[in-house]
Amino acid sequence: MSTTVPVRREPAEAQQGDPGRSTTGPLRHRTRRGTDHVRYTVGEVVSMAVLAVLVLVVSFPVLYALLNSFRTYAEITIDPMGLPTSFKLDNYARLFQETAYGEAVLNTLIITVGTIVLLIAVVPMAAYGIERIGGRTSRWVYLLFVAGLMIPFQVRMIPLVKAMNEVGLYSTLTSVILVHLGGAASFGILLYCSFIKSVPVEVEEAAHMDGAGRLRTFWSIVFPMLLPVTSAFVIIQALGLWNDFFIPLVFLDSTSAGTINVAINRMVGLLTSQWELIYTGAILALVPSIIIFAAFQRYFIKGMSIGAVKG
Amino acid sequence: MSETHTVEKAPVRISGTPTAQSDPVRGGSQRFRRQRAAMFGFIAPALLVYLVMVIAPSLQSIQISLTDWDGVNDAYNYVGLSNYEDILGSERFWNAVKNTLLLGLGSAVIVNVISLAVALLLDRLHHWQGFFRTIVYLPALVSGFIAATIWKYILNFNFGAVNTSLRDLGVPTWAHDWLGDSDIVVSVLLFLLCFTLGGNTTLIYLANLQSVPQELVEAARIDGASGRQVFRFVTWPMLAGAVTVNLTLAMIAGWTIFDQIMVLTSGGPGFISETMAFFIYKVGFGEYRAGYGSAAAVVLFIVVLVSTVVANRYMRSREIQA
Numbered sequence: 001m002s003t004t005v006p007v008r009r010e011p012a013e014a015q016q017g018d019p020g021r022s023t024t025g026p027l028r029h030r031t032r033r034g035t036d037h038v039r040y041t042v043g044e045v046v047s048m049a050v051l052a053v054l055v056l057v058v059s060f061p062v063l064y065a066l067l068n069s070f071r072t073y074a075e076i077t078i079d080p081m082g083l084p085t086s087f088k089l090d091n092y093a094r095l096f097q098e099t100a101y102g103e104a105v106l107n108t109l110i111i112t113v114g115t116i117v118l119l120i121a122v123v124p125m126a127a128y129g130i131e132r133i134g135g136r137t138s139r140w141v142y143l144l145f146v147a148g149l150m151i152p153f154q155v156r157m158i159p160l161v162k163a164m165n166e167v168g169l170y171s172t173l174t175s176v177i178l179v180h181l182g183g184a185a186s187f188g189i190l191l192y193c194s195f196i197k198s199v200p201v202e203v204e205e206a207a208h209m210d211g212a213g214r215l216r217t218f219w220s221i222v223f224p225m226l227l228p229v230t231s232a233f234v235i236i237q238a239l240g241l242w243n244d245f246f247i248p249l250v251f252l253d254s255t256s257a258g259t260i261n262v263a264i265n266r267m268v269g270l271l272t273s274q275w276e277l278i279y280t281g282a283i284l285a286l287v288p289s290i291i292i293f294a295a296f297q298r299y300f301i302k303g304m305s306i307g308a309v310k311g
Numbered sequence: 312m313s314e315t316h317t318v319e320k321a322p323v324r325i326s327g328t329p330t331a332q333s334d335p336v337r338g339g340s341q342r343f344r345r346q347r348a349a350m351f352g353f354i355a356p357a358l359l360v361y362l363v364m365v366i367a368p369s370l371q372s373i374q375i376s377l378t379d380w381d382g383v384n385d386a387y388n389y390v391g392l393s394n395y396e397d398i399l400g401s402e403r404f405w406n407a408v409k410n411t412l413l414l415g416l417g418s419a420v421i422v423n424v425i426s427l428a429v430a431l432l433l434d435r436l437h438h439w440q441g442f443f444r445t446i447v448y449l450p451a452l453v454s455g456f457i458a459a460t461i462w463k464y465i466l467n468f469n470f471g472a473v474n475t476s477l478r479d480l481g482v483p484t485w486a487h488d489w490l491g492d493s494d495i496v497v498s499v500l501l502f503l504l505c506f507t508l509g510g511n512t513t514l515i516y517l518a519n520l521q522s523v524p525q526e527l528v529e530a531a532r533i534d535g536a537s538g539r540q541v542f543r544f545v546t547w548p549m550l551a552g553a554v555t556v557n558l559t560l561a562m563i564a565g566w567t568i569f570d571q572i573m574v575l576t577s578g579g580p581g582f583i584s585e586t587m588a589f590f591i592y593k594v595g596f597g598e599y600r601a602g603y604g605s606a607a608a609v610v611l612f613i614v615v616l617v618s619t620v621v622a623n624r625y626m627r628s629r630e631i632q633a
Contacts, residue, residue, distance in 0.1 A: 058450045061461040080472040122357040129353030152567040156368035182364025214349040243454030289452040
């Protein structure tokens with residue numbers, strides 16, 4: 001967890017033991033790493049309390065949905081603020097039996113994993129190519145990619161639906177993956193290019209001299225060095241793809257079970273009375289996000305910090 | 312391979328005749344050219360996907376915006392700029408612009424203020440900071456879509472938790488049709504959009520707060536600056552870069568705000584709570600006016616482009632002064 005930016009503090013460290021100043025602000029960063037022997041201050045405890053309350057308040061909708069996913073429809077509508085009387089998983093079972101939720105989960109998984117695998121297959125390589133060509137050409141290619149950040153999906157939506165219809169891909173998972181690929185390429189190039197700048201060329205040249213081809217040099221020498229940025233990119237994309245609603249909404253019609261979000265949205269339309277299933281579906285949709293976050297938290301916060309401090 | 316390489320080169324360097332000297336140069340440039348070709352090969356797959364999936368459809372949008380295409384039939388006519396004239400004269404479109412400014416950009420600013428405040432609180436902790444950073448981030452794992460879906464039921468007029476609680480508390484007149492009353496619906500949406508602790512935005516502010524040189528803060532304190540003054544004259548200028556990043560990201564997302572509108576109100580009642588992104592979707596697919604919708608999309612693109620460039624330039628200039 002303690003992966004924050006290790007910066008400054010040479011002069012500060014000398015005063016580490018000075019007890020007279022431990023209650024004021026300036027000392028705060030010195031003990032961030034290592035053993036904490038700074039006393040709790042009133043301000044700090046108040047900050048903790050405020051943060052805890054804020055988290056509880058903001059989590060209210062999710063906690064509410066979680067509690068109600070264990071209640072029946074009658075219970076929810078008669079007493080909306082009531083607590084569950086038992087923690088039976090009936091609603092969770094019904095969700096898979098009575099709706100297309102299971103298929104939607106599978107679709108979402110295919111889209112998320114498929115898009116990420118393809119992104120990793122093409123984007124780091126392209127960013128590497130852009131950085132190694134150098135000069136004016138590479139600058140223009142780079143700008144072309146990055147300009148995509150300013151093109152909202154809505155701008156390309158209508159022609160894309162038309163084109164997907166023409167080639168017979170409309171309402172397939174392939175169409176959703178392809179559309180995602182284009183949208184994520186810009187961000188990927190931005191992220192990887194800024195990182196590859198700092199990768200030394202000498203290592204690759206050595207590998208090249210030893211007879212490795214360009215492709216092998218890239219995948220066996222350069223790509224492993226990009227791991228920090230790859231992990232950040234994968235996590236950010238995984239969460240974004242899993243949570244996306246608009247693109248599958250537009251590209252998947254009723255012939256497909258849709259993604260989780262699309263499936264939930266259809267339940268809102270069709271089964272207006274089955275609130276308990278919608279709460280249950282909403283809670284289940286969160287599980288993978290929480291797992292991804294829990295598993296990769298370190299990389300996650302590091303990745304955010306890398307991009308952030310650079311500006 | 313490496314052996315032959317060195318063997319070939321060795322005599323060239325020793326001999327030193329003019330022809331031999333030019334050899335390695337030519338060999339180098341050839342290798343360089345081959346390398347360039349290989350590098351273009353590396354770029355090609357991503358570039359192809361990007362051109363086909365982003366650039367080409369964006370340009371085609373401009374073409375479609377000049378037609379009366381309905382999105383379904385093959386036949387359409389070119390109608391010049393009349394779609395644009397219709398849009399700019401449409402009250403419904405301007406209402407969508409107003410909502411986008413209020414909901415997208417208004418919430419972007421408010422969420423940034425909240426995030427900075429939370430980051431400042433986190434920065435004060437010397438114990439348990441990692442733990443609090445994690446729990447503060449957790450609510451951000453809930454996507455806008457899921458949160459909106461849950462809120463839709465919490466705010467339901469008859470059986471929602473909010474109205475039921477208000478009635479139980481003896482103030483039934485406070486119960487409203489939160490998402491169906493055209494007087495309050497936009498304010499309710501704004502509130503729901505700001506009901507967050509920021510997530511990524513907070514993490515970015517926190518990382519930047521922690522990289523503020525501590526010597527500066529201490530120097531200011533020794534000179535007798537109050538906590539507020541330290542923030543105003545030391546911390547805040549040092550955060551300029553983070554503000555640029557966060558506001559730019561939030562602004563781009565804000566211009567295209569869609570999920571929450573689609574789920575909570577579908578733009579209603581009537582067209583009251585439509586945003587530009589929702590307007591384009593509704594017109595293009597729901598009302599079979601793809602040409603008209605494309606024109607609105609082109610307008611949206613121009614707005615996003617101009618505002619991003621202008622805002623970035625302004626904020627960057629602030630950074631240099633700081």
